Structures are given as structure tokens and as C-alpha cells.
Amino acid sequence: MTDIANETRSAELYRRACAVMPGGVSSPVRAYRSVGGVPPFFASASGCRVQTEDGVELLDFIGSWGPLILGHAHPAVVEAVQQAAARGTSFGAPCVAETELAEKVVELSPVADEVRFVSSGTEATMSALRLARAVTGRDGLVKFDGCYHGHADAFLVKAGSGLATFGESSSLGVPAAVSALTGVLPLDDESALDVWFAEHGATTAAVFVEGVPANCGLLSQRPEWLAKLRDVTREHGTLLVVDEVITGFRLGPGGFCGREDYDADLVTYGKVIGGGLPVGAYGGRRKYMERVSPEGGVYQAGTLSGNPLCMAAGTAALRVLEEEDGWARLEALGAAWEARMRPLLERECAAGAPVAMRREASLFWLCFDAEQPPRRFDAIPASGAERYGRFFHALLERGVMFAPSAYEVGFLNLAMTENDLDIAAERVGLALEASR
Ligand code: PMP
Numbered sequence: 001m002t003d004i005a006n007e008t009r010s011a012e013l014y015r016r017a018c019a020v021m022p023g024g025v026s027s028p029v030r031a032y033r034s035v036g037g038v039p040p041f042f043a044s045a046s047g048c049r050v051q052t053e054d055g056v057e058l059l060d061f062i063g064s065w066g067p068l069i070l071g072h073a074h075p076a077v078v079e080a081v082q083q084a085a086a087r088g089t090s091f092g093a094p095c096v097a098e099t100e101l102a103e104k105v106v107e108l109s110p111v112a113d114e115v116r117f118v119s120s121g122t123e124a125t126m127s128a129l130r131l132a133r134a135v136t137g138r139d140g141l142v143k144f145d146g147c148y149h150g151h152a153d154a155f156l157v158k159a160g161s162g163l164a165t166f167g168e169s170s171s172l173g174v175p176a177a178v179s180a181l182t183g184v185l186p187l188d189d190e191s192a193l194d195v196w197f198a199e200h201g202a203t204t205a206a207v208f209v210e211g212v213p214a215n216c217g218l219l220s221q222r223p224e225w226l227a228k229l230r231d232v233t234r235e236h237g238t239l240l241v242v243d244e245v246i247t248g249f250r251l252g253p254g255g256f257c258g259r260e261d262y263d264a265d266l267v268t269y270g271k272v273i274g275g276g277l278p279v280g281a282y283g284g285r286r287k288y289m290e291r292v293s294p295e296g297g298v299y300q301a302g303t304l305s306g307n308p309l310c311m312a313a314g315t316a317a318l319r320v321l322e323e324e325d326g327w328a329r330l331e332a333l334g335a336a337w338e339a340r341m342r343p344l345l346e347r348e349c350a351a352g353a354p355v356a357m358r359r360e361a362s363l364f365w366l367c368f369d370a371e372q373p374p375r376r377f378d379a380i381p382a383s384g385a386e387r388y389g390r391f392f393h394a395l396l397e398r399g400v401m402f403a404p405s406a407y408e409v410g411f412l413n414l415a416m417t418e419n420d421l422d423i424a425a426e427r428v429g430l431a432l433e434a435s436r
Contacts, residue, residue, distance in 0.1 A: 009053045010041045035389040035404045040396075045072035047415035050401065058401040059424050063411040065403075066246050066271035069330070069362070070320055071415025077275045080316035084309045092303060097311035101273070104318050105281060108253045111242070111267040112283025116292055117306045121245035121270030122150030124280035125208065127300045128266045129154055131282070132206035132239040134291055134298045140204040142183045142196060142238075146377030148215035149208050149243050149268075159184040159377075187219055188375040190228045201236035206266075211256025214246045216377050216407045218358040218365035223260070230263060239288075245270035245280070246409075249318060251361045252327045275317030277310040326414055330362040333412050333421070337364065340425035344432060353387070353436040362412040380407070387435055394431035400424050 004012075017024035023031040025039075032039045041053040048071050050058045063069070070077065084097065098117065105115050118124050129152070133139060143149060145159040153174045157167030167184040169176070183200065185192045197204070209229065213219040233240040242264035248255035249272040257264050266284035273279050283289065293299045304310075320326060338359045348355045349371060358365050358373035367373050368384030368391070388406035395402055400423075402410055 008038070011038045013041045013053055014038050029403075029405055029408065032404045034385065034406070035392045037393060039404070047071040047073075048413055048420055056399070058396070058399055059420060060401050061410040061412070061424070062401060062403050062408075063413050064276060065408075066250070066411055067274055067276045068411075069250060069272050069326070069413055070275075070317055071413045072276075074275075074317070074320065074415070076320050077313050077316045080275075080312040081277070081309050084312035087308070089309060090304060090307055095306070095308050095311070097308045097315065098306040101279075101311045101315045101318075104315060105269065105273060105283065108249065108258070108318070109267060109269075109283060110254045110258045110261075111264045111285075112281075112289075113286040114289035115269075115281045115283035116289070116300065117311070118280040118282070118300075118302055119278045119304055119307070119310075120150070120280045121243075121268065122152055122280070123302070124245065124268040124270055124282045125149040125155065125241075125243055126152035128241050128268050128282040128284075129206060129208070130300065131284075131288060131291060131298050132241060132266060134296075135239060135288055136205040136237060138203050138205035138238075139181050140183065140200055141181055142185060142204055142207040144187045144209055144213065145184050146187055146216035146219050147208070147210045147213045147243070149210075150245075153178045154182055155208070157182040157184055159186070186376050186378065187213060187221060188225055190225060193228055193232050197232050197236050197238075201232075201238065204236065204238045206239045206241050207233050208241045208243055210243050210246065211260065211262060212247050212251065212360050212363070214360075214363055214365075214409045217367055217380055218360060218363055218373070218409050219375050219377065220358060220360060220373075221375060226260070226262065233265075239265040241266045241268065243268045246363070247360075249273055249321065250330075250363070253322070272317065273314045274310050275313030275315075277307075277313040278304075279307075279310045279314050320414075324414070327361070329414060330412065333414075333416060333418075334359055334362050334364065336418055337412060337421050337425075340421055341366075341428070344425065344429045347429075348432055348436075351436060353432075355432065363409050364412070365409045368406060390435035391431050394434040395427060398427040398431060400427045400431075 025031045043053045044051045050060045149155040156171040158170040169179040244255040248269040252259045268282045270280040354371045356367040356370040356373040368387045369381040385406040
């Protein structure tokens, strides 16, 4: 039985939360179900450090799951939000802040001539899908096993057996008729693309892909596979939608498409463009975007879309990234982190408890029970999750917070110094040893 008198403040707060919210949370991964234990409640955060309600300070490698590329409570973002709030928290009418962020996004994005702002990544992808269906006059959708595109019905589909299959819903409550329109293919497999398009090319409206899949570990794709994907979609008149909700404005100013000179038809953004406030966006060539209401017949709207606080936060964050050489500094930070991790991982391999690492700029992933990082979901060793749970808690006890799931990536941010990386690396080394 739990000893209520001795429970931590977070445990007490979590019990309270569970009485009024499913699992005590607003998003499932926060409930720690895959690593066990009670999630610490955050009281405040600054830079790369979080203070919990238990009075503990944690070095944070989650960064709110991606938005906080400058770290928590960056002064430029806080000031922009405060100033905007004093002028009004929501207008539901055009405002300059919205045009300013749109101009910045259009300037930096290699794909978007125009953007439409929404309030989350989920809204961005579901709206881009609607647009793709309208443009092509087709209903079919393809996604890849191991990619995540938010929780709209069409995307909550998992792979069935076989090379290229129509999926089965991965959530209760999704109509079978909706899942039946979504095909799920393996990543890193050219022949699966051939099989799919030979049979369903003429009815496939869109293929969605994360340029660097970062939602089931970091499953970086081969350039040949990415090139094949572009060719085969173009050949069949299917729109290629690159979901840059994580990679946009993180891998570089132009995100994945900019870094790789990759030619998407539509693109979706989120996370970084909101500076920590809720913003998503979808964009593309003008010939597609002019199909969006009120110019065209593709309806999509939002009471809080283009909210002045969110727009100000996003513009402030992008401005800091640009003015302070943010992307080059993040790449250097990523390289410095990788250099600290490599000897630790070699030591684990030598001890017969292998852990592999993959890094892309300021994103990284440790894959437990593997010597090489995989490129597809079904190649991730399922056994690694158990050791990850032990590692996660051993690390948390030492004041470093990684994501509470073996399948989530780590995020570096500009508030981290080499000294922070030294501290974290030493503790990662100890936690790896303790979790063998
Ligand atoms: N697409 C990708 C690639 C994502 O990583 C996420 C969220 N992790 C989403 C879409 C959905 O974004 P949101 O959680 O803001 O709805």
C-alpha cells in the first residue's frame, strides 16, 4: 500500500490530477506508463533546467517535446509574449503579428509560398491531408510505420501484415471506413513503394512522411529511398507531404527540406514555430494554397488560429535563431554531445549491453540492445524498452531528464552549455552502468 503520509508532493499532486483527468494528464506519454513511476510535476523552468514541485532541479533533454529550441523561458520570447498580452490576448481578426510570422516562415521555408496557421501539429497534418485530397480528387493516404502525424483519425492507423497493406486503426473510436483509406508502408523499403503504387497509385491522394522520422526513435532514411519516394509520388500524381512538425526550423532554417534540398508538395510545421506556444501551420506552392478557404473550397478555420501571443512568440524565437547563429551553434552542440556519448556507448558494447546512438543536428536517440541504429520501426529491438526504463529512472535520480519512453528522441537546446553536457554525460554514464 502507498504510504500517503510519506508520498512526494508530485505523487500527491498526481493523485489529485488523476481524479479529474484521464491518467492525470493532458497527453498520454506524460503519465510515465512505459517507464513506470509517478511523473514529477514541473513548477517552473528556465534555460535547460526545470524545477519540480518536489524542489528538485532537473537538466531537461525533452524541451517540451521540441518547441523549446532556445530553452525554457527565453527572455526574448517571454518579453514578446508579455508585450503582446498587454495589447490583447486574442483578436479573432487579422493582426500584424500574424503576417510577420507568415513572412518569416515563407522566407525560410523552401516549400511554402503561403501558409495557414493552426494551433497544433495535428491540425496542420489533418488540414494538409484535406487539401491534398481536394487537389487530387482522390481519397487514399499513405503513411509509414514508425512515423507520427498527430491524432486525426486518418493517421491513427498501424501496419498490418504484408509488405504494403491498408492499415488497421491504432485507436478505438476510429471508423473502419476511415482506416480503410490509409495504407501503411515500411520505411527504408523501395520495393514496398513499387508494390503500393503499382496497385493503388491512381487512388492515392497523398503520402505523408517525416523527412527524418523522429517519433519512434530517430529513423534517419537513406537518400536513395527519399529520392525514390519523390519520384514515385510525382509519377503517379500523388502529393508528397513532408511533416516537419519536429524537424522544421530545427535541423536548419529550412528544416529537412531545406537541408536536403528535398522537393515536397506540401509541408506541415509546429513546435519550434510557436516558440513554446501552440502554433501549427501548413503550407505549399501557391497553386495548392489558393484552394484553401476563403480563396478556394477547402474549408478549414480556427477561433484561436493566428493568436497574437503565439505569433509573437514564434517570431521572437525564429529571430533569435537567425540573429544568434542558432542552427550552427545547435549543430556544434549536437556534435559535442555525440562526442561525449560515443565512448560511453563503446563501453556498453564492450560490456555486452549494447546501446546505439543516432543524431541529426540537435535531435538524438539512444537505441538500447542494438549495436547499430535501425532505419525502420520493426527493426527496433523490443527488448530495449525494459532496460530503457531502468536507465531512465537511474538518470532521473541523478537529476537528468530524458523522455519517459524508449521510443522518444532527445532534444538539445541553445541554453545548454558544454559544461551542462559534461555534467549530463557523466550521469548518463553512471545510469547506463546501473541499468545493465
Ligand atoms: N507531426 C509530427 C511529426 C509530430 O512529431 C507531432 C507531435 N509530436 C505531430 C505531428 C502532432 O503535433 P501536435 O502534438 O502539436 O498535435
